[in-house]
Amino acid sequence: MKSVSSILARFLHSDAQADRVVPPSGFTAQLTLFAAGAMAFLAVFALALSLAAGRLAEQWGNELARSATIRIAAPAEQQQAQTDAALHILETTRGVAQARALTNEEQAALLAPWFGAELELDTLPVPRLIEVIETSEGMDAAGLRLRLSAEVPGAVLDDHSRWRAPLVKAASRLRLLGWASIILIAAITAAMVTLAANAALAANAQVIAVLRLVGATDNYIAQAFIRRFTLRALIGAAAGMVLGMIAVLFLPRGGDETASFLTGLGFQGVHWLLPLLIPPLAAGVAFVATRMAARRTLEGLS
Amino acid sequence: MIELENVAYSYGGGELLSDISLKLAPGSFHFLTGPSGSGKTTLMKLCYGALLPTAGHVKFFNTDVRALTRDDVAMLRRRVGVVHQDCQFLDHLPVSENIALPLHVSGRSAEAQGEDLGDLLNWVGLTERAGALPAELSGGERQRAALARAVIMSPDVVLADEPTGKVDWEMSQRLLRLLIELNRMGKTVLVATHDLSLIRATKAHVQARVLRIASRRIQLAGADL
Incomplete structure (x- = not known):
């Protein structure tokens, strides 16, 4: 835990000069931003789906289980x-x-x-x-x-379990799929950042050689790349998250709360705060991915 | 400072260098010469930890190179200034920032060294060119910028690999004078060159020892130069 906080502190304090030693890269930077944004946008929907499916499973599980009907013909x-x-x-x-x-x-x-x-x-x-x-x-x-x-x-008891059980099961499965999607999205983000970081490291081989020659440590060199990709992922994911939340906000809704799964898709109450975790998580994923890519590349150099 | 004991190096095929023993004492001035392809650059690389010997021991400041971590090697490079024949810079930064780069990467503030940087630029005659990008420099200017970058950390040792390879006679003389001045300030200097007339011209000004690589081994060249 302590090492994590010291890494973070160093990361935040690394000066602008360290950032300048790596030449700016216009187009690939925008691609990383775009990909992080798109992934965050998708993550918002996967999250909304999971939460709505969870709510539905709970409702069907609880309220319907408590009631039954007897028909007297x-x-x-x-x-x-x-x-x-x-x-x-x-x-x-x-x-x-x-x-x-x-x-x-x-x-x-x-x-x-x-x-x-x-x-x-x-x-x-x-x-x-x-x-x-x-x-x-x-x-x-x-x-x-x-x-x-x-x-x-003449009495027939209907305790609803016959039609309720598959619905609850389906809703639970849907929730599971939603969470699996979120994990996949995080994994794709990591893969994409790793690819982008590897490309940047390869494109800047000369810069790295010069820095090593004048006595830069691996940490110093890695920092310049890590900082860049983490910030890009953070900014891109923040933009994607905001767009995703706006889209969820404007989803049509109606009927009573049990009426329909489709109109119930979205966030409720404190769940609106959950998507705010997406940008820091994306930044964390990018941080770790770039760090590992940089380590691997640098260790192969003299 | 730098010590090689029975060092050998091979690039997979046969040995390029074998049984090399060499000691760079503090304040000494050495030339390293030999025909092209004889292994001058390889020997230089062994001397700043860019290559590990395939046999024997290389010691920096009494520590074996194999015992050094990657960060130790980085620290070593701050005490050993290196000038290459093809000196490379960060092409997007101006000359002054490139020369000050070793200060930045070692965490020393550039402002505190501002005056030193001015003196250094003046010493290598690049004051006027401080704001230019590396790509805009001539061959001689690049070599002088590389020399300034190599010495800004005030290293104990300066290694120069064919520093005069791409410049004319006058500029070669000028670069050598700078290296001689450094040696007079107490730095250990090792210059690899194939240019014997340059060595002769320099020997008049400094007590230099000449090492020659011949048939994979190193010899102390005598009075025949």
């Missing part, structure tokens, strides 16, 4: 009796926090999108729905199903 004259029987069973079932039959008006509201608001519910054999909210430890769905089939023949 019975002849009209038995419906009320079976509903009461089911509610009675639920009252004595462990893990059920709350159970309540939906009213006619609520069921009509649920059906309105399909049948229109003018529907007379009484004229149709609509099953009754019971909304079950589980406690945090959850209930034994299989056991409840058995009791219901014995006492309430």
Whole structure:
């Protein structure tokens, strides 16, 4: 840790003269800036994707797991009796926090999108729905199903797990892919900086030879290159990050928070601060990559 | 200062130099001569740590070159000034900054040495050319700039490899006079040259020993010069 801070201190204090000993390189410098910016831009999106997928997995995992539905399809004259029987069973079932039959008006509201608001519910054999909210430890769905089939023949328990599980799995996988993309982006940045640094070191072979001849240490020579590439990566990544965040900010959104994955893509709350880590990380990657490239090259020289 | 003991060097094929023993004492002035391709430059490189001997020992200030780290070699170069036949500079920086480069790379502030730099430029006659880029200099000016760069750290030893190879007779004389002055100031000087008339002209002014490389070995040349 101490060596890292001393390296950083030396790095920040290395004077402008050390920077001047390596001739400026216009075009390749801009390429490094551009590549760092593009990588940061992509990293912002990968980050947004990971965070949104994470949120979604959590929501689906938590909220839906806590609720279940019982549908009672019975002849009209038995419906009320079976509903009461089911509610009675639920009252004595462990893990059920709350159970309540939906009213006619609520069921009509649920059906309105399909049948229109003018529907007379009484004229149709609509099953009754019971909304079950589980406690945090959850209930034994299989056991409840058995009791219901014995006492309430018309009841069907739907605990949502059948369609929920693959969604949660998909969201988790998506989050994993997002993080993998971020790691790949960092690796590409390192590879790109290494290539650029190697090119710069090769192009400046004469400068390095002169510096060695007049007594420059490897550290001094490496510093001039490291400083340059680190600053380029930092500036490029900062620009890319700002553009990426603006793009995320202007993504269309709408619906309620569970409505859609697409409209939920983006950052929430303190997560807006996470992309700010991208430029320093890019600079760190460039620092290490250039340092290793410079070491390797210099050690091969006399 | 610099000591070679039974040193041999080969570039893969046969040996270019073998069984070379040489001692550069403080304040001495040596010429190194021999036909082209006889190994003068190789011997010079061995003398500033650019090459490692394939056999034998090279000692700098009583330390074997093989025991030196890369940073030690860098420190050594600050005590040994080197002038090449093809002296190379940082082409994007003006002459004055190139001459002051050893100060910068060793972390000494250029401002403190400003007056010394002025004196040095005056000594090699480049005051007028201080702001020029290396590419704009003539051959003689480049050699003098390289000499100024080699001595700005006030090294103990100055090694010059064919410093007069690309300049005319008058300029050669002038460069040699500068090297003689350095020697009078107490620096150890080793000059490699194939130009015997230059050696003869110089011997009148300084107590110089002449080493000749012949058939891979080094000999002290006698009065035949």
